[in-house]
Amino acid sequence: MKRHDLSDSIITEIYGRQADRVYRLSCSLLKNAQDAEDAVQETFMRMIHRGPSFENEDHEKAWLLKTCQRVCFTMLKRRKTDQDPLEEHYDLGTWDDQEELEMFLALITLAPKYRAVIYLYYYEGYSGKEIAKIMGRPPSTIRNYLTEARRLLKKELGEDIDET
Secondary structure, eight states: OOBOOOOHHHHHHHHHHHHHHHHHHHHHHHSOHHHHHHHHHHHHHHHHHHOBOOSSHHHHHHHHHHHHHHHHHHHHHHOOSOOOOGGGTSOGGGOSOHHHHHHHHHHTTSOHHHHHHHIIIIISOOOHHHHHHHHTOOHHHHHHHHHHHHHHHHHHHTSOOOOO
16 A cells, blocks of 8 residues: 555544444454553554555545454464453443343454454444455455354354344
8 A cells, every 4th residue: 555644634534433443343352441442543553654545435444444453463462361350341230231241242252353253244244255355364264254153152142143
């Protein structure tokens, strides 16, 4: 990608459009709100320093999510100890929907590659082919990740997961 200078107003617009989804992906991968905030900051810093030229909002979103995934995977590799108990990082008492809470708790038990695929497929609405492009994996690998993630979630939740 060629370097193009991004003005402060363009950076602010992109941040406003994309920060929440970058944060949600970071949370789902890192299972830690503080680390997720660091990952969001690093993702946007990479955008600012590299100054990519986006073709459209879909390209912008895909670039940020792919960069975020890389940042998170790098952070996970650097971790040397287990995470603190989940309750220390999330206020689990604030969930209004018990089903959503159960799904979230099941989702964060998955390996990062499965969490990323499930998040991109169900929460961001990407197709398997689009996820393959974002993650730099063959479409067949993404289909296998989705199948395995659904199986694991079904086992954890004891119910059917939508396989569309």
